[in-house]
Amino acid sequence: MRTVTYLQAINEALDEALAQDEQVFLLGEDIGVYGGGFGATSGLQEKYGKQRVRDTPISESAIAGAAVGAAMTGMRPIMELQFSDFITVAMDQLVNQAAKIHYMYGGKANVPLVMRTAAGSGTGAAAQHSQSLENWMAHIPGLKVIQPTTPYDAKGLLHAAIKDNNPVMFYEHKLLYQTEGVVPAESYTIPIGVADVKRVGNDVTIIATGIMVSKSLAAAEIVKEKGISVEVIDPRTLVPLDEETLLTSVEKTNRVIIATEAVKNSGFSGELVSIIAESKISLKLKAPIVRLGGEFVPMPAQKTLEAHAIPQIDSLVQAVEQLMKEVDN
Amino acid sequence: MKQVTVKEEPTTSIDELEALKKMWQIRIFEETLQELFDAGELYGTMHLCIGQEATAVGGASLLNESDWIVSTHRNHGHCIAKGTDIRSMFAEMLGKKTGTNEGKGGSMHIADLAVGNLGSNGIVGAGFPIAAGAALSAQMQGTKQVVLCYAGDGATNEGSFHEALNLASIWQLPVIYFIENNQYGMSSSIEQMVNIEKLSERGKSYGIQGITIDGNDLSVVSNTVSKAVKKARNGGGPTLIEALTYRHKGHSKSDKLKYRSDDECRQWQEHNDPILRLEKKLLEHNEITSKGIRQLEQSIRQEMADLVASVKLDDEPTKADLWTHVYAEEKI
Ligand SMILES: Cc1ncc(C[n+]2csc(CCOP(=O)(O)OP(=O)(O)O)c2C)c(N)n1
Numbered sequence: 001m002r003t004v005t006y007l008q009a010i011n012e013a014l015d016e017a018l019a020q021d022e023q024v025f026l027l028g029e030d031i032g033v034y035g036g037g038f039g040a041t042s043g044l045q046e047k048y049g050k051q052r053v054r055d056t057p058i059s060e061s062a063i064a065g066a067a068v069g070a071a072m073t074g075m076r077p078i079m080e081l082q083f084s085d086f087i088t089v090a091m092d093q094l095v096n097q098a099a100k101i102h103y104m105y106g107g108k109a110n111v112p113l114v115m116r117t118a119a120g121s122g123t124g125a126a127a128q129h130s131q132s133l134e135n136w137m138a139h140i141p142g143l144k145v146i147q148p149t150t151p152y153d154a155k156g157l158l159h160a161a162i163k164d165n166n167p168v169m170f171y172e173h174k175l176l177y178q179t180e181g182v183v184p185a186e187s188y189t190i191p192i193g194v195a196d197v198k199r200v201g202n203d204v205t206i207i208a209t210g211i212m213v214s215k216s217l218a219a220a221e222i223v224k225e226k227g228i229s230v231e232v233i234d235p236r237t238l239v240p241l242d243e244e245t246l247l248t249s250v251e252k253t254n255r256v257i258i259a260t261e262a263v264k265n266s267g268f269s270g271e272l273v274s275i276i277a278e279s280k281i282s283l284k285l286k287a288p289i290v291r292l293g294g295e296f297v298p299m300p301a302q303k304t305l306e307a308h309a310i311p312q313i314d315s316l317v318q319a320v321e322q323l324m325k326e327v328d329n
Numbered sequence: 330m331k332q333v334t335v336k337e338e339p340t341t342s343i344d345e346l347e348a349l350k351k352m353w354q355i356r357i358f359e360e361t362l363q364e365l366f367d368a369g370e371l372y373g374t375m376h377l378c379i380g381q382e383a384t385a386v387g388g389a390s391l392l393n394e395s396d397w398i399v400s401t402h403r404n405h406g407h408c409i410a411k412g413t414d415i416r417s418m419f420a421e422m423l424g425k426k427t428g429t430n431e432g433k434g435g436s437m438h439i440a441d442l443a444v445g446n447l448g449s450n451g452i453v454g455a456g457f458p459i460a461a462g463a464a465l466s467a468q469m470q471g472t473k474q475v476v477l478c479y480a481g482d483g484a485t486n487e488g489s490f491h492e493a494l495n496l497a498s499i500w501q502l503p504v505i506y507f508i509e510n511n512q513y514g515m516s517s518s519i520e521q522m523v524n525i526e527k528l529s530e531r532g533k534s535y536g537i538q539g540i541t542i543d544g545n546d547l548s549v550v551s552n553t554v555s556k557a558v559k560k561a562r563n564g565g566g567p568t569l570i571e572a573l574t575y576r577h578k579g580h581s582k583s584d585k586l587k588y589r590s591d592d593e594c595r596q597w598q599e600h601n602d603p604i605l606r607l608e609k610k611l612l613e614h615n616e617i618t619s620k621g622i623r624q625l626e627q628s629i630r631q632e633m634a635d636l637v638a639s640v641k642l643d644d645e646p647t648k649a650d651l652w653t654h655v656y657a658e659e660k661i
Contacts, residue, residue, distance in 0.1 A: 033588045034516035057486035057522040058453050058514050086452070089487070124373025124424075126435040128451035297655050300646075301435025302424040303372045308651045 002185055007177040009151035010040045010116070013158035014078065016187040018048050021076060024162060025052040027063055028080030037082035038118050038177055060086050064093035064115070068167075071113040072101065076162060084119035084171060085131050098167040099142030110165045114158075120173040120211055120261055121306055127298035130306070132210065132261045135268035137169045138238040144168040144192055145238040149213040151181035153236055156190030164192060173211045173261075195242035197249065201231035204320050205249040205256050207272055208232060212259040212292075212311065219316035228324055238268055243275055251281045255323050257290045261310045264293030287326040290319050343391060343551040345611060349622075351390060352382035352547075352604050353629050355406045358415060361633045362405075362422060366582065371422055375436040376403040380545075380577035383603035384509045385410040387550025388477055391558065397447045397463050399456040399478040402437045403509075403576070404449035407479050412444040416636045425643040432646045433654065447476075453514075454487030456480055457506065461493045464502035464567075475561040476504040477554070482571075483514020485528050494535040494569065501566035505557045506537075508569070509544060511576045516588040532569035544572025545603040575601065 004012070017024045026041060032055040035042030045053035056063050060081060067077040081087055087094065098111050121130035138145045144166050148154040154172065161168040198213055199220055208216040213234045220230035233249050235241055250256050256276060258269045269291050276282055276289060292311040300306055359379050365371040378385065385406030389398045392411065400407040409415060413429060421428030422436055429439050440448030447463060450456050460478030467474040484490060485508060497504050508528055512519055525531070532539025543549050550572060557568035575597040579586050586594075611617045617625075 030515045030517060032516070034584075055517055055521070057517070058483040059486045059488070061488050062486075089452070089454075089489075124435055126373070126433070126438055126451065128437070129374075295651060297651055298433075300433040300651065301373055301421075301430075301438070302432035302646055304424075305432060305646055305648075305651050308648050 001182040003180050004151055004183045005177065006151045006154050006172070006179050006181070007039055009155040009181075009183045010158055010172065011042060011044070012183070013155045013162070013187070014041060014044060015047070017078070017159065017162045018044065018052060020187065023074060023076045024078065025054065025075060026078050026080065027054040027056050027067065029056055029058055029063075029082055031055060031080050036080055038174065040116070040172070041080065060089035061093055064090035065097065067113040067115070068093055068097045068101070068111055071111045071167070072109050076112050078114040078116060078162060081115060081117040083129050084117040084133055085128050087117065087133060094137075094143070094167065094169075095140055099140045102166065103142060111167045112165045114161045114168050114170055116158075116170045116172065118174045119171045120175060121299050121310060122175040122211070124301055124303060124306060126301035130299035132294065134169070134171045134210075134238060135262050138268055138271070142167065143239065145171070146192060146236065147171045147210050147238060148236060149173070149176060149210060149234055151179065151183045153190060153196065155183055156188050157192065157236065159187060160189040160192050163189065168192070171210070175211055179214070190236075192237050193240035193242055194237070195233055195235045195245035197231065197245065198234045199230065199232040201229035201253070203229045203253055203255065204323055205231045205233060205253045206259055206316065206320075207235065207246055207256065208259040209235060209238070209268065210261050212261055215311065215313050216259055216316055218313045219320060222313070222317050223320050226321070228320060230320060246272070247276070247279055247281055250276055251284070254284050254286045256285070257292065257316070257319050257323065259292040259311055259316060261294055263296050264291055265296045267293060269293050287323050290323055292316065292319055343387065343547065345547065345607065346616060348386045348390065348547055349604070349607050349611065349617070350625060350629070351386045351410060352607065353626055354415065355382045355385060355409050356604060357626070357629045357633050358409060358418070359405055361637060365423070365637070372424060373422075373435045374581055375422070376581050377578045378403045378406040378576065380597060380602060381509055381511060381574045382406055383547045383550050383607070384507070384544045384572045384574055387547045388479070388507055388554045391551055391554050392445065392475065392477060394445055395472070396474050397445045397460075397476045399447050399460040399463065399476065400439075400449040401456060401479055401481060401484070402449065402451055402453070403481065404437070404439055408439050408441065408446055408449065411441075411446045413439065413441040413446050416640060417441070419636050419640045420643055423640055424645055425640060426646045426650070427640070427643045431650065431654075454480065454484040454489040457484070457489045457493035458496070460504050460506070461497045461502055464497065464504035465500060467503055468500070473562055474503070475558050478504060478506050480506065480508055481514055482508055482510040482512070482519045482528060483517065483522065484508075485531060486522060491535075494532070494537055494567070497567040498535045498537050501564065503561035503564075504567045505554065505561060506567065506569045507554070508571045509574055510571050511574050513576070513580070513589065515580045515584075518588070527571060529569055529571040537567050537569050539569040539571065541571040541573065544574035545601050545606060547603060547607050574603070
């Protein structure tokens with residue numbers, strides 16, 4: 001089987017979508033010769049021309065708004081925001097316009113746009129370039145929110161996002177771009193709203209999003225030595241959320257850890273806790289739910305501080321062990 | 330509140346020998362960063378302003394200490410010119426507790442309020458309204474301070490530019506919007522991104538005087554800024570300055586420079602380097618000798634190397650520092 005990077009997987013999906021559908025076009029800052037902030041659009045302008053792979057001025061509000069207008073009128077724009085933090089500049093267009101139009105117009109208009117962006121910390125770029133704000137978007141009815149963690153998921157879910165008739169926010173993690181995985185060479189879609197069991201286990205369920213998925217898998221390997229079997233669930237799409245897969249796993253293990261890079265406070269992990277708490281499964285939990293997330297601080301630039309600001313493999317290992325202990329007692 | 334005392338006028342003619350020294354400090358500071366980066370000793374990102382030293386020194390260094398600058402991601406020149414401690418800047422870049430921002434800001438956020446540096450910004454265009462606000466504060470408090478707001482050409486396409494200019498104009502704020510038109514915003518050439526000849530023309534839509542100048546000629550820059558400062562300080566309101574310049578290096582570390590020709594870059598480096606131009610002028614007027622220039626450069630190289638060596642011994646922040654400064658202390 002063929003192995004490619006997460007970055008290549010995204011590039012391939014864009015390439016295939018541009019080839020398959022004349023209405024698809026890309027717009028964003030430096031997506032042409034530069035190949036996009038992280039290289040995801042590399043080579044595409046050469047292949048599809050400046051009309052369909054369109055460099056824009058540094059004008060996020062205009063980019064998002066133009067995507068909304070084009071999407072309402074027959075095109076399928078894919079906009080790139082270089083860093084997910086810049087969503088703040090495009091917020092009105094995404095939150096008040098893109099998300100609302102289909103509903104507000106009584107279903108008479110669709111806004112089939114995709115917003116691709118790079119999120120997360122780990123590059124020392126500090127507080128304005130390292131945030132995980134995906135859960136903001138998950139709070140807005142009308143938007144779909146995808147957070148793929150493997151090259152395979154990235155390609156399949158991006159295809160699904162492009163085909164979807166709604167505005168879809170597609171969060172890529174900068175540290176995942178160079179990770180490799182098996183990816184089919186042909187085009188395929190993964191349905192939006194289906195979680196993936198990334199590892200099967202019996203003792204503890206870790207529901208992890210984004211970069212926390214790979215950290216959870218690493219932690220699971222470590223505790224395996226101690227005879228603890230961890231199941232790792234990757235929701236993949238925050239909205240719509242596959243509650244069934246999450247709850248099925250929790251029902252099996254009765255012990256839950258939720259891990260996100262985004263700060264815990266008022267975040268998506270709280271939503272997951274609520275879903276579990278509100279289901280009957282909560283009565284069978286052998287220990288309180290444990291939540292690991294970003295500290296409630298802006299992301300610092302300095303390397304060791306930055307690492308302390310989000311959960312690391314160690315903290316996951318500790319949490320699993322603690323959870324097992326509490327149950328034994 | 331800090332008591333502000335202000336000299337009524339800035340120095341109108343810049344001390345060119347002093348300016349040359351500062352320009353070399355900026356350049357060698359950045360060359361040193363590049364070496365540290367290449368050696369894997371510098372974590373994070375950085376945006377070099379090599380080739381743009383005249384706009385920094387001809388602008389920020391003209392101000393009084395109590396005046397403010399607002400800077401961008403391409404900030405080192407502005408910060409040094411405004412008097413930010415170079416040692417602390419190295420320390421910030423190297424992730425030390427002794428850094429300007431105690432390690433929390435890194436390259437793009439260097440700030441030093443004690444010398445009038447309101448900070449650098451990772452968000453393109455975010456500085457325009459902040460500068461208007463600082464100018465409003467000076468106006469409301471009657472301090473006679475002025476604000477010099479640096480930004481790139483690309484930043485003038487953000488909505489924040491237009492909104493801030495309008496505010497500055499209707500309120501006649503003491504702010505100078507200084508656009509360093511280095512021809513590119515990352516890979517996008519300004520010609521492809523705006524459909525007007527001069528960015529300074531944009532001032533007209535807001536009732537602000539706009540002027541385009543040669544940004545690599547130190548005295549042109551300093552004279553222009555000087556006039557704008559005088560006007561702002563005397564209640565004459567904002568000015569928009571567009572200074573034509575060039576960045577010799579790529580946008581940041583990952584730039585493969587595929588969007589511009591080597592030839593174009595060489596032209597600017599060889600014939601329009603602000604440092605070389607100033608040296609030529611000083612040599613012609615016998616204000617310095619070639620030997621003097623080499624000595625100046627050498628001593629700055631030594632100074633920077635010594636600073637880095639000493640900064641390396643500084644402590645890094647500890648885990649406990651992660652939670653400090655999230656909120657300011659409560660007022661009693
Ligand atoms: C709101 C926002 N959009 C995009 C970026 C990414 N970015 C950083 S610098 C830059 C180019 C800025 O160009 P310009 O304003 O001309 O300044 P220069 O880099 O040339 O000094 C871009 C696109 C950002 N930091 N913030």
